[in-house]
Amino acid sequence: DKEYSTVFWPKLEGAILLILKQNPGEFIPISYEEMYSTVYKCVCWQYSERMHSSLIELVSSYLRQITHELQNSPRQDYLEKFHFAMAQYFQAVAGIVAIFNYMNRFYVVPKLHSDLSVQLKTLFMEYVADNPLLFSKYLIAELSVQPFAVNPQTMMSIIKGLYSLNPGFAERNPALFAKYIPNLLPPSTPQDLPSLIEQTQQMQKDLVDNPDFTRYTITITQ
16 A cells, blocks of 8 residues: 555656646656566556556546636636637547546456446546536626637537537527537528528628638639
């Protein structure tokens, strides 16, 4: 137990924190081989349960901190910061799962009947994403008041990320999610045509009124 708490876990903890805090698209040089070897030793020495508990506790603490930071973000920055946090965390999950692959194969899957990747993403959903403020105050209200207030690419990434965490999130605003998730709503009928035309015209108007929108004119000469 002393070797776990003084040698094995501190080494893993440091690597996990580095992975959690690395920017999306960037990769901190970590010896994954050394970390994997440490996890292998812990599993062989019957530390699987303790190591898994330590990992979940560490990640949960980190996510509580992220939630606190988001709650204290200015309204106009919330969605951008949420998008960054989600992209950062999803990238981190891949790195953490790679390090703890041996524990996942020989403890999480057979003993807990689960999967480490699923567990880690569930933590993000519970601590960060399943947030009433995100849906009622920011994600939906902001868009209805000011279309294209958020970069469309960012919004698409947020919606797809939320849907991958929990398809049930789409039920909170089917119309919004349907803009980014194919075949989410029932097929349109002829009776829906006037409404669809109106929505398209409104979207075109919003695009033109958006100061960041650039219209290109193509001139054909003969």
